[in-house]
Amino acid sequence: MMIGMWSEDGTTSPVELRTQADWVVGQRLRSLRGVAQVITLGGGRRQIHVLLDPHKMHTYEVTLADVEAALNASNLNVAGGFVTDGSQELLVRGLGRVATPDELSQVVVKASPRRSVLLSHVARITECIEAKRGDASVNGRRCVLLTIQKQPAADTRMLTGQILEAIDELRPSLPEDVLLRPTYLQREFIDLGISNVISSLLQGSVLVVVVLLVFLANLRATLITLTAIPLSLAVTVLMFHWFDMKINVMSLGGLAVGLGMLVDDPIVGVENVYRRSRQRAAGGATESLRNSIQFVLESTREVLPAIVISTVLVVVVIAPLFSLSGMEGRLFTPLAIAFLVSMVSSTLVAITVTPALCQVLL
Numbered sequence: 001m002m003i004g005m006w007s008e009d010g011t012t013s014p015v016e017l018r019t020q021a022d023w024v025v026g027q028r029l030r031s032l033r034g035v036a037q038v039i040t041l042g043g044g045r046r047q048i049h050v051l052l053d054p055h056k057m058h059t060y061e062v063t064l065a066d067v068e069a070a071l072n073a074s075n076l077n078v079a080g081g082f083v084t085d086g087s088q089e090l091l092v093r094g095l096g097r098v099a100t101p102d103e104l105s106q107v108v109v110k111a112s113p114r115r116s117v118l119l120s121h122v123a124r125i126t127e128c129i130e131a132k133r134g135d136a137s138v139n140g141r142r143c144v145l146l147t148i149q150k151q152p153a154a155d156t157r158m159l160t161g162q163i164l165e166a167i168d169e170l171r172p173s174l175p176e177d178v179l180l181r182p183t184y185l186q187r188e189f190i191d192l193g194i195s196n197v198i199s200s201l202l203q204g205s206v207l208v209v210v211v212l213l214v215f216l217a218n219l220r221a222t223l224i225t226l227t228a229i230p231l232s233l234a235v236t237v238l239m240f241h242w243f244d245m246k247i248n249v250m251s252l253g254g255l256a257v258g259l260g261m262l263v264d265d266p267i268v269g270v271e272n273v274y275r276r277s278r279q280r281a282a283g284g285a286t287e288s289l290r291n292s293i294q295f296v297l298e299s300t301r302e303v304l305p306a307i308v309i310s311t312v313l314v315v316v317v318i319a320p321l322f323s324l325s326g327m328e329g330r331l332f333t334p335l336a337i338a339f340l341v342s343m344v345s346s347t348l349v350a351i352t353v354t355p356a357l358c359q360v361l362l
Helices: 014-030 054-059 064-073 101-105 156-173 186-216 219-226 228-242 249-258 264-282 289-323 326-351 353-361
Strands: 002-007 035-042 046-052 077-085 088-095 108-110 123-129 144-150 178-184
Touching: 002 014, 014 035, 014 046, 014 144, 014 156, 014 178, 046 054, 046 064, 046 101, 064 108, 101 123, 144 156, 156 178, 156 186, 186 219, 186 249, 186 264, 219 228, 219 264, 219 353, 228 249, 228 326, 228 353, 249 326, 264 289, 264 326, 264 353, 289 326, 289 353, 326 353
Parallel strands: none
Antiparallel strands: 002 144, 002 178, 035 144, 046 123, 077 088
16 A cells, blocks of 8 residues: 655645654554554655764864764663652653754763863754655655555455544644545455456356256256355355455455356256156156155266266366465465365255255256
């Protein structure tokens, strides 16, 4: 996710924009659970330069090590314990961090009973901008760009919602001319991918219904066959939930790829039962309920080897995807898992649910 931050009329300087981005916006976003890193680019990072004068340092007998030690010791916030006031404990802190060049100029470099040497005596202190290594702009306008990286286990869509809420909370605390807007949302890409996959699933389901009606010419046989689709998808979703696996665009793509194949196994069983029942009906045979159940079981056993072998062949073909490593493995493994689980679920439906529905409806 990327967030742009810029001044609408130029009132707020690039240095102030970068300061607000680093110490206000960035700190707030880093506190969100699931945010791994916030990278800031653009604007101007504020720096205070201490330019030492060698001649003055010689005059005051000050070394570079003295200046460095004084700067380190005089630019700290330290803890001071606590003070008890009745039932309350008040924290004590020593606030010594330098904020302005004037404060830095009063740092004591060398203490003396007669007159202490201040940093301003041996150096010239200026405020400037750090040398830029890259810049950012939005629609041709200079800005500060915040790139937010999430933790591996964080949910992108949920984290994006939390970040947008945090941005809305931060807007009132920023200068009136500063705009803070997302420039790139990975959630939009994910939502678009999910929408495309769902559209493919719906279109594929309609085509499957049309093809089954045309070739079976029987509405009840078509409905029995179609039960494999929602049941197989439901089993796949439950498997992902039980094993704590994420449903992403690739896993949904695996379901979309296998949608047309989910009815392969059930249609073989339904067609065999339907064909044999028409043959017996043409011969004038009448059966009891017990004989009807036995007839459906025999018809299913007749095509059971073909159903199982076809599923095994699909598993053998897809299995090499699990041997991929690196980015390819991470990309195609969810697709392969979703596809194989849905296919195996379809086979189980074909040998359990489909015969029972055939006995009732055909």
